[in-house]
Amino acid sequence: MINSASQYPVHALFSTESNIVYRIPRYQREYSWQKKEWEDLFQDLVEAEGAHFLGTIITLNQTKDAVDSTVLELIDGQQRATTLTLLLSSIYSIFKEHRDELDDDAQFAMISLxxxxVLPGGHLRVTPQTQGKNLDDYRRVLTIAGLKIESVQLPYFPMRRIHKCFQYFRTAIAELAESEGTTAVEAAERVLHTAQQAILVKIEVASHADAFVLFESLNNRGMPLTPVDLIKNHLLAASSGDGLDVDDAFKMWNEMLSNLGDTYSTHERFLRHYYNAFKAELPEVLNAQVATKSKLIGIYEKLLSGDLRARMEALVTASGIYGRVTCVTELDEPTELDDALRKLMRAQGAPSYILLMWLLSKRDELKVSDDHLVAVVRRLTSFFVRRNLTGFPQTYGLPTLFMGIVGNVVGLTGDAVVARIVRDLVAVSSSDAEFRDRLEGPIYDENSDVTRFILVSLAEHAMTKETWRDLWVQEKGHYTFTIEHVLPQGKNLPQAWVDMLGGPDAATTVQEAHVHRLGNLTITAYNSTLGNKSFVDKRDRTDARGLHIGYRNGLALNTGLATKDSWTAADIDARTRELAAQVVSRFPLS
Structure with a gap:
């Protein structure tokens, strides 16, 4: 079944001495990774200590002529392989732009890269499939990077994922250089070294049937011990004596986890955030300026080596605060602060919990009231709506950002605390102009979660107590109210839409340019019911009781749609600009 299974660093898989190429079969889905996955990969590489493990790829040898090249069909791993080569292409482009600044080692690295x-003869090391214009866009990116390869630029190339991924990594490397006070070339060299040392396990199978069996076995593995499990085991092993027996340690540990809820990711994040928030007050841990996943076990081995009872009491107290910040703990009568915290959670503001846990634990000393805290949380929500849409500042810089704010607030009280936090957030956030520019682009394709938060916020802002509807309600783990594309996003537009938009070619052009823009999006509870219906059918749709479930459903967000008889590119553009202005106003920073 398995011909071979070995681990290789990326530089060996893409060796300059080999003629191996990786081809993604036509039946594979098109490239689908988005900013979240790009950010995660880049952050992992930047934070890596030693060789970072990238996972497993499965290949099938499809070589026809070994003299020409060895062809490995990439059955599993196309997203990682494509993204890796786009990262390497972005590094090559930076080297190319700064060629006059390169020393001999960097010159050699660029040539090797x-x-x-690209192998001799113009053969691509990784060949994407053709769906979604992936192959054409990939070839075009390599040309832009400075590699000698034939390509054409198809319409809307900048709006598709292959190009966006390439540009994301170029920007991320530039921001890394700025944050660390180095040159673009030095930052690119650093990322290149880590990327090329990263490890992949390559499994080569004998047939497609063997690949399927392997998928099944890999997806049914037992769960390994987590860092949180190992930290608990260390605590229990250290607790025989030192003022804390095993039973008490176990009880306090479970109390801590109970405050944090049932989700492992929250447990692990709390332990990181606790160290980052209170680092100035904790015992020094060598080579741990910031708590990362890879450093977590070592950090807590140090922290749990002293007065265990005092440390666990502090962790339990902090976990209670963290439970409220993360909305795990529900108060019988939620306050305005709890409502603000829930909005921050929905805006994906978890990195700021470092700051909020510290503020709530020090609120008496800082003389901050609930009103002060609400003001901070609202500004944090605005910050994250902007950050999660623009991608600035980078994810890997957020822990140090909020640790820095904690340090800057020490010694301040009351209004001065809020003012300093706002000042620090404004200093690193995107401008209103940059924010508006992203809002007027293909926002849904950039970040669908942020898009939903924005649309729901606009709808909620116009509600009164009499018209209130919970747009966050879920059924069977899914939101009842979901994002609806007015102009459908499916490739086979119904004839009514084709006619309205001026024919097949015009309809395709409008759809590619405008379908994911803010003006073409709304919130409905009946997305699947509306589907590909004509605009008028969507607008006037009712249920069996005669209640409006289309754009005349009473949401203020749909008021403009409810009065329209047609929906064109001009309509989408006008509504995009109108809604973008509302969003900039709804989420101010200063």
């Missing part, structure tokens, strides 16, 4: 991406 080019050979890793």
């Amino acid at each position: 080019g050979k890793r991406l």
Whole structure:
């Protein structure tokens, strides 16, 4: 079943000495990774200590002529392989732009990198499939990067994921250089070294049937011990004596986890955030300026080596505060602060919990009231709506950002605390102009979660107590109210839409340019019911009781749609600009 299974660093898989190429079969889905996955990969590489493990790829040898090249069909791993080569292409482009600044080592690295991406004769090291214009866009990116390869630029190339991924990594490397006070070349060299040392396990199978069996076995593995499990085991092993027996340690540990809810990711994040928030007050841990996943076990081995009872009491107290910040703990009568915290959670503001846990634990000393805290949380929500849409500042810089704010607030009280936090957030956030520019682009394709938060916020802002509807309600783990594309996003537009937009070619052009823009999006509870219906059918749709479930459903967000008889590119553009202005106003920073 398995011909071979070995681990390789990326530089060996893409060796300049080999003629191996990786081809993604036509039946594979098109490239689908988005900013979240790009950010996670980049952050993991930047934070890596030693060789970072990238996972497993499964290949099938499809070589026809070994003299020409060894062809491995990439059955599993196309998203990672494509993203890796786009990262390497972005590094190559930076080297190319700064060629006059490169020393001999960097010159050699650039030449080698080019050979890793494109073999002699113009053969691609990784060949994406053709769906979604992936292959054409990939070839075009390599040309833009400075590699000698034939390509054409198809319409709307900048709006598709292959190009966006390439540009994301170029921007991320530039921001890394700025944050660390180095040159773009030095930052690119650092990322290149880590990327090329990263490890992949390559499994080569004998047939497609074997690949399927392997998928099944890999997806049914037992769960390994987590860092949180190992930290607990260390605590229990250390607790025989030192003022805390095993039973008490176990009880306090479970109390801490109970405050945090049932989700492992929250447990692990709390332990990181606790160290980052209170680092100035904790015992020094060598080589741990910031708590990362890879450093977590070592950090807590140090923290749990002293007065265990005092440390666990502090962790239990902090976990209670963290439970409220993360909305795990529900108060019988939620306050305005709890409502603000829930909005921050929905805006994906978890990195700021470092700051909020510290503020709530020090609120008496800082003389901050609930009103002060509400003001801070609202500004944090605005910050994250902007950050999660623009991607700035980078994810890997957020822990140090909020640790820095904690340090800057020490010694301040009351209004001065709020003012300093706002000042620090404004200093690192995107401008209103940058924010508006992203809002007027293909926002849904950029970040669908942020898009939903924005649309719901606009709808909620116009509600009164009499018209209130819970747009966050879920059924069977899914939101009842979901994002609806007015102009459908499916490739086979119904004839009514084709006619309205001026024919097949015009309809395709409008759809590619405008379908994911803010003006073409709304919230409904009946997305699947509306589907590909004509605009008028969507607008006037009712249920069996005669209640409006289309755009005349009473949400203020749909008021403009409810009065329209047609929906064109001009309509989408006008509504996009109108809604973008509302969003900038709804989420101010200063």
